[in-house]
Amino acid sequence: MTTEQLLRATDIEKRFDDQPVLQGIDLAVEPGEIVLLMGPNGVGKSVFMSCLAGSTAPDAGEIELFDGQSPIDARAETSVMLQGTMADPDLTGRENLRFYEDLHPRGTDEWQALAERLELDADLDRLVREYSGGMERKLELASVLAADVPLYLLDEPTAELDLTTIQTLHDLLLARRDAGKAFLVTSHTPLDARIADRIAFVQNGTVVADGPPEELLGELPEVVRVRGGVPEEERLLGERAFRRGDEVRGFLRGDDGVDAISRSVSDDASVELDPPSYTDLFNYHTYVRPAIDEGKGTGGRARKTVTN
Helix, strand or coil: CCCCCCEEEEEEEEEECCEEEEEEEEEEECCCCEEEEECCCCCCHHHHHHHHHCCCCCCEEEEEECCCECCCCCHHHEEEECCCCCCCCCCEHHHHHHHHHHHCCCCCCCHHHHHHHCCCHHHCCCEHHHCCHHHHHHHHHHHHHCCCCCEEEEECCCCCCCHHHHHHHHHHHHHHHHCCCEEEEEECCHHHHHHCCEEEEEECCEEEEEECHHHHHHCCCCEEEEECCCCCHHHEHHHEEEEECCEEEEEECCCCCHHHHHCCCCCCCEEEEECCCHHHHHHHHHHHHHHHHHHHHHCCCCCEEEEC
């Protein structure tokens, strides 16, 4: 672990009922950066976060925080939001926030301003059992972000939030990041990629890609966009087509180009290359790259059309 790192996880492994969930994850977080841990549901992101928070013990590997502390010893210097509600349903929102302010060694009353920013202030005196899922998520965020710590661990913080609230949360995290705070955030929402300084993609319990967003976008195969027709999927990398509205997107195979795709659709369809988006980045590492790897191992490629 270097002096610049707040967190270092090395070769983390975890099994449940002899089924491997984490298979050698390596990840580091430095001050003043937002690291986004991305991947579909079920690849081990939440289990990994639980290990980092000290709630679950890994079967192998090493986790160090700050000056070599264990996750349990470092709890006063981290603020954590894991899956599953933190709130007591029989208390009001305000009572929950005051409880966590007193509970965390570095808790503050900033939850009041955060609740206002998240548009939860009008509901703080209602029982949490009356809250919607989105309201509970806002309550958890106000509680976790009110702690004045150098490192925040947030598991799926944008789940159940509407687009306006997601933008507000993004603004809050970016402001904290600019003040030197660090975040490790899990997500399967491509929209969250726009605030990341680094993105690490998880598949099969390990990190398969890690780097700045623009660097990862630059490493993608060329993206083709088709409107008014559906290309033959075998002409696309990984045999995967992604429908979004009135267009179909996919990745060009090395031996195919736009002309080959054009020949597979009707004459009135438009086919053109398109700059890759964060959704393309997510689709590639979630669907296409695993399909390619599967094909290398079996001699064929699995076909699947995904609607975004």
